Amino acid sequence: MQVILRQLGDCIIRRAELSDLIPVMEINLKTLPEHYSDYFYESLIVELPEAFLVAEIGGKHVGYIMCKSEYGFSNFKKLGFVKKGHVVSVAVLNEFRRKGIGKGIVEEAINGVKIKKCDELYLEVRYSNTDAVRLYESMGFTIRQKLKTYYRDGEDAYMMAIEFNY
Numbered sequence: 001m002q003v004i005l006r007q008l009g010d011c012i013i014r015r016a017e018l019s020d021l022i023p024v025m026e027i028n029l030k031t032l033p034e035h036y037s038d039y040f041y042e043s044l045i046v047e048l049p050e051a052f053l054v055a056e057i058g059g060k061h062v063g064y065i066m067c068k069s070e071y072g073f074s075n076f077k078k079l080g081f082v083k084k085g086h087v088v089s090v091a092v093l094n095e096f097r098r099k100g101i102g103k104g105i106v107e108e109a110i111n112g113v114k115i116k117k118c119d120e121l122y123l124e125v126r127y128s129n130t131d132a133v134r135l136y137e138s139m140g141f142t143i144r145q146k147l148k149t150y151y152r153d154g155e156d157a158y159m160m161a162i163e164f165n166y
């Protein structure tokens with residue numbers, strides 16, 4: 001059964017199902033240089049379905065976000081060991097950007113990782129990706145670290161994170 005989380009005009013944001021993975025991979029191929037194996041997508045949808053979401057307009061997939069969760073040192077508290085959500089990948093097709101879909105899908109992923117009682121959510125973003133950095137900042141993420149030559153092509157990344165209080 002489809003779980004619809006949010007409606008933005010004619011766009012719905014809902015949890016992904018296995019049958020969504022091929023369109024999600026197609027969006028990934030068109031929008032980002034980082035790609036993953038079929039198995040990896042499947043493992044994320046099984047591990048954290050609450051935060052593997054798709055955006056759809058009239059049956060066409062226009063965006064997705066996928067996350068995982070892990071335990072590790074806090075990005076906020078010195079020596080704190082916490083449960084962290086990690087945004088592995090998020091994208092909206094170029095022709096559907098700047099309509100609030102990116103923000104909606106990240107907000108719903110935040111709700112998803114909160115269902116799993118994560119204390120924080122973090123992600124990596126390219127230095128040059130100012131659109132994405134601004135979007136995350138507008139939602140309360142802050143830059144916690146600079147990761148030198150994080151990407152295969154040598155570009156640096158910001159590690160950005162948001163902390164939750166229950």
Ligand SMILES: CC(C)(COP(=O)(O)OP(=O)(O)OC[C@H]1O[C@@H](n2cnc3c(N)ncnc32)[C@H](O)[C@@H]1OP(=O)(O)O)[C@@H](O)C(=O)NCCC(=O)NCCS
Binds near residue numbers: 132134138
């Ligand atoms: C980053 C990304 C997901 C954002 O998606 P998006 O759907 O464009 O995001 P939103 O529409 O919610 O917000 C983007 C901007 O549009 C603005 N916006 C939102 N609704 C709007 C509207 N109705 N009209 C005009 N602008 C609007 C937002 O204010 C924001 O602008 P700002 O950065 O100046 O604050 C998208 O650019 C993308 O897929 N990029 C390529 C992949 C990528 O870089 N992924 C992130 C890797 S970390």
